[in-house]
Amino acid sequence: MMQPLSRKRRTWYLLACFVIFIIMAPVIILYATGYRLGESFQITRTGGLYIASAYSGAQIYVDDIFIKETRLFQKNALIQNLKPGLYKVRVTKDGLYDWEKELRVFTETVTDAHSFMLPREITLIEITPTIQDEENASSSIKKVEKNPQYEIVLELFNPKNIASSTEPKILGKLSLENISGQIHAIWLGKEESRPTYFCLTEVCRDEVTLKTGGRVGSFDFFPGRDDLVVLALPSGIYVSEIDDRSKQNIQPIIEGSNLDFRIENNSIYIKDGKKYYQVSF
Numbered sequence: 001m002m003q004p005l006s007r008k009r010r011t012w013y014l015l016a017c018f019v020i021f022i023i024m025a026p027v028i029i030l031y032a033t034g035y036r037l038g039e040s041f042q043i044t045r046t047g048g049l050y051i052a053s054a055y056s057g058a059q060i061y062v063d064d065i066f067i068k069e070t071r072l073f074q075k076n077a078l079i080q081n082l083k084p085g086l087y088k089v090r091v092t093k094d095g096l097y098d099w100e101k102e103l104r105v106f107t108e109t110v111t112d113a114h115s116f117m118l119p120r121e122i123t124l125i126e127i128t129p130t131i132q133d134e135e136n137a138s139s140s141i142k143k144v145e146k147n148p149q150y151e152i153v154l155e156l157f158n159p160k161n162i163a164s165s166t167e168p169k170i171l172g173k174l175s176l177e178n179i180s181g182q183i184h185a186i187w188l189g190k191e192e193s194r195p196t197y198f199c200l201t202e203v204c205r206d207e208v209t210l211k212t213g214g215r216v217g218s219f220d221f222f223p224g225r226d227d228l229v230v231l232a233l234p235s236g237i238y239v240s241e242i243d244d245r246s247k248q249n250i251q252p253i254i255e256g257s258n259l260d261f262r263i264e265n266n267s268i269y270i271k272d273g274k275k276y277y278q279v280s281f
Helices: 007-032 149-156 161-167
Strands: 036-037 043-045 047-052 059-062 064-068 077-082 084-094 099-105 111-114 123-126 130-132 144-146 169-171 175-179 181-186 207-209 218-222 230-235 237-243 249-256 260-265 267-272 273-278
Touching: 047 084, 047 099, 059 077, 064 077, 064 249, 099 111, 144 149, 149 260, 149 273, 169 218, 175 218, 181 230, 218 260, 230 260, 237 260
Parallel strands: 047 111
Antiparallel strands: 036 043, 047 077, 059 064, 059 084, 084 099, 123 273, 130 144, 169 175, 175 181, 181 207, 218 230, 230 237, 237 249, 260 267, 267 273
């Protein structure tokens, strides 16, 4: 049977624990606030990156070093203990366009970014003026009816509604404006709630210009995202990110001339001559 510790020994143990706590508390606090022991035993302050992805199975690289592959319930990546500086981030997945960004890490701060990757082959479903009754498809008598979706889409592209495709678009606290063929994203909310991509350094702005390389016609927010813009350019229909902390990623939906688009009920419709299509991702 073990003998209880003497009062003197218990006092020494208590003092020892107290001394260890006094020594370790500053270390724990420094570590939690981003300080690390660097080369030559110098204390350096670190930051991190938070990269969001919409896909599972996407591979995330930082400075060409593989970090992780996203999973069904873990589609994002938090990379910690990074020294302040500029980092090249790349997200890839087979069948999708790569997303690349140079992001600056600041001390005691996590820099976040939301990647986007469109499929390299996007399905376009033609919307025809008429549809065939599926119940009578095998019958010798073909029953053809007017396609109500066609009438809706036809009205979307009605020349009388052309102004609606070029007037400012507002989603939440963000406004998109077409000024002389260039799209300007303007923050309308409070300074403290501004998206991080409005901050090139530690200084933030209220306006970002999309560098599209061509005069923009129709434009609108990409369905389900407030940081992406669908654009009608002379060479096709594209999606561009607003984030200009480095070169803005821009990816094609369909390439070609004289194309136009509209967005209705979170669906993208494209006009190519006299034909109309619904985009299926």
